[in-house]
Amino acid sequence: MGEFDLIARYFTRPATKAALGVGDDCALLQPTPGTQLAISCDMLVEGRHFFADVDPFALGHKALAVNLSDLAACGATPLAFTLALALPRADEAWLEAFSRGLLGLADAHGCELIGGDTTQGPLNICITVFGEVPVVDGKSQALLRSGARDGDDIYVSGTLGDARLALEALRGTLILPPALLAQTRQRLEQPTPRVALGQALRGVASAALDLSDGLLGDLQHILQASGVGATLDTAIASNLIAVHTHPALETGIIPSEKQLEYVLAGGDDYELAFTAPASAREAVRTASQQAGTPVTRIGRIEAERGLRLVDANGQPVPNTFSSFDHFA
Known part of the structure; x- marks a missing residue:
């Protein structure tokens, strides 16, 4: 199974929120009027963030969950994400379980996969996630780290x-x-x-x-x-x-x-x-x-x-x- 067969089989789905999703050089997002984009990126590395024998379904879930958690901390609504995936080999059983865990959580939060990259190498998962936060009367409603005050x-x-x-x-x-x-x-x-x-x-x-x-x-x-x-x-x-x-x-x-x-x-x-x-x-x-x-x-x-x-x-x-x- 080649790289593009792997992407097509396990990670390509019709775009619903994106103007253009997987399959071109760039994905295209059209933010909802009156919102800001919230963007976060996290990497999971075998041996550092997870054990080598971890259930691939759970790993797919966690890979996206840690990124969605960043959106949650900002008060953002999930929109879409990209996936950069390095694999030692194209193991079909592993890929089926991993993609099921990943996309199951994505579906639960209405967050669609819109692009990324695959390569051969030590197992490494890097996700960039995009969300939206409202702007009301010119002021962002995003939750930040800088607003705590004495007495809170x-x-x-x-x-x-x-x-x-x-x-x-x-x-x-x-x-x-x-x-x-x-x-x-x-x-x-x-x-x-x-x-x-x-x-x-x-x-x-x-x-x-x-x-x-x-x-x-x-x-x-x-x-x-x-x-x-x-x-x-x-x-x-x-x-x-x-x-x-x-x-x-x-x-x-x-x-x-x-x-x-x-x-x-x-x-x-x-x-x-x-x-x-x-x-x-x-x-x-x-x-x-x-x-x-x-x-x-x-x-x-x-x-x-x-x-x-x-x-x-x-x-x-x-x-x-x-x-x-x-x-x-």
Whole structure:
């Protein structure tokens, strides 16, 4: 099977949103009047972002999910994406499963594949995704990292630390009950992009981003862009990991300090962290209900620079956690 046969068989579909899709030198997009384009790009590399034996269906899902998560953090509506794919060989069974996982998630979010590239080489997946955000009275409704203000609440969606829990189990550093491993492994390999929540937070959240490298490290991007500091309640945060809700887990199987580490610095969560004024708490609850996604208030923005951790009694907790950095 040649390169163009591969593209035609697994990745070519009729264009619906694009003016011109797969098959020409360039795709053509026509943004909806009164919107801006939101664009993001992510790369997944075998051995760095996923295990060599990962289910190709799950890998196809995750490859697009991490990009859709960036659109969610911006409050954007998915539009289209391109795929650059390096493959060691043209394995038809692998390609069938990978494309099914990829395009299944794409269909769920109305995000069509409009072009890209394929080549032979070590397995590498690079996706560029395009979305739209409304412009109202000349002002973009995009959620940015730079809008957090003193007194704002800090929220996170869903649960945190589950992906790291699965990663440690797959590395063999801890043993999980089979049902919990299956639950957390799905969070690692098939994350849910919070697209509906991001859209519901337009006009409500003051700043937002998605959590890929760990809560503490990613939250620093909001603090730096906004010129503020923050205090996080570790007692609330530590309850965001799946071990507290899964009946199959024996109490104490994972030390509490490890649970907190996975929540604060685990990475691969692909949840949203966002800030909003205290006066918007009811609006945040409404957005959460509309999106069908739970959110938890875990701290507050403060004028004093820096990121501080406190326990349930408001006493300082040493911040010894390090989030993921590709080149650290």
